[in-house]
Amino acid sequence: MKTFRKLYKDEPYIQIHESDENLGFGKGNNEAARFATGKYLMFLNSDTVVEDKGILGMLAFLEKTQNAGILGAKLFNKDGTPQRSAGSYYKILNVFLLLVGAERLGLLRYSPNLEVQVDWVSGAAMLVAKKLFEEFSGFDENIFMYMEDMELCYRVRKSGQDIYFYPEVSIKHMGEGSSNRSYAIVSIYQGILYFYKKHMPSWQYKTVRLMLKSKAHLLIKLGTITGNTYLTRTYEKALAVC
Numbered sequence: 001m002k003t004f005r006k007l008y009k010d011e012p013y014i015q016i017h018e019s020d021e022n023l024g025f026g027k028g029n030n031e032a033a034r035f036a037t038g039k040y041l042m043f044l045n046s047d048t049v050v051e052d053k054g055i056l057g058m059l060a061f062l063e064k065t066q067n068a069g070i071l072g073a074k075l076f077n078k079d080g081t082p083q084r085s086a087g088s089y090y091k092i093l094n095v096f097l098l099l100v101g102a103e104r105l106g107l108l109r110y111s112p113n114l115e116v117q118v119d120w121v122s123g124a125a126m127l128v129a130k131k132l133f134e135e136f137s138g139f140d141e142n143i144f145m146y147m148e149d150m151e152l153c154y155r156v157r158k159s160g161q162d163i164y165f166y167p168e169v170s171i172k173h174m175g176e177g178s179s180n181r182s183y184a185i186v187s188i189y190q191g192i193l194y195f196y197k198k199h200m201p202s203w204q205y206k207t208v209r210l211m212l213k214s215k216a217h218l219l220i221k222l223g224t225i226t227g228n229t230y231l232t233r234t235y236e237k238a239l240a241v242c
Contacts, residue, residue: 025123026139026148033130033138041133045124047174048075054169058127061115061166069161070128070153072121074111075173083173084109085122086165089154090192095208099215111167118165119157123149125171132156140198146184147191154199182234189216189238213242 017032033041040059044050058071075083087109088094094108103109112118123139126149136155139148153163189212196205216239223231 024144027141030138041130043126049172051170057168058166067162069156070163072165073125073169074167082111086118089119112165120150120153124173146187186237190241
């Protein structure tokens, strides 16, 4: 049973929406967004710490910027280094680059130092007008966790509205607060496949599926040869979703 309760007696507008089960990132945020009454929705991961008043600047930016649909925030790792919280869509070439590890080089994900248009921004710190969010029915609830931010940005941008990154804010994102690396890998496999099945031609879906399966087979073999049970178990799970 879902309930509301006040968080602080002296802050009557702060409320917690409780759920009896883990609904996942998209469905959980959609559920809470239905009860929000403000003009804007600010999505913040549970493992984030807001270190300044930059969110107020984000609000001002959306107010003044024509055609801005979604605005992402600057995120930082635990050690204070910038976290790559914006990126390019996973087109077929980009999926290939992801699978060969090029994401570590900043080719697919990055952290701009300027207010700039991007393909997508991280849902760990995302600002969007409530009206727009409702027009697009929020996050796709078929994605439990990972890729739902990219998928929403894709739909919004495809409609002709812009996705922006806002750097004048400091939010520390601890990372893996709701999962672990193995779970993330399997979920990203699922997310990429779902994204392609929903939005792309069937030949592209089949091509990406083959690429994902090939990497999974390769790393299962590598894990078996080296005795790395983490690789073997993780990519056996990844292969199972293909």
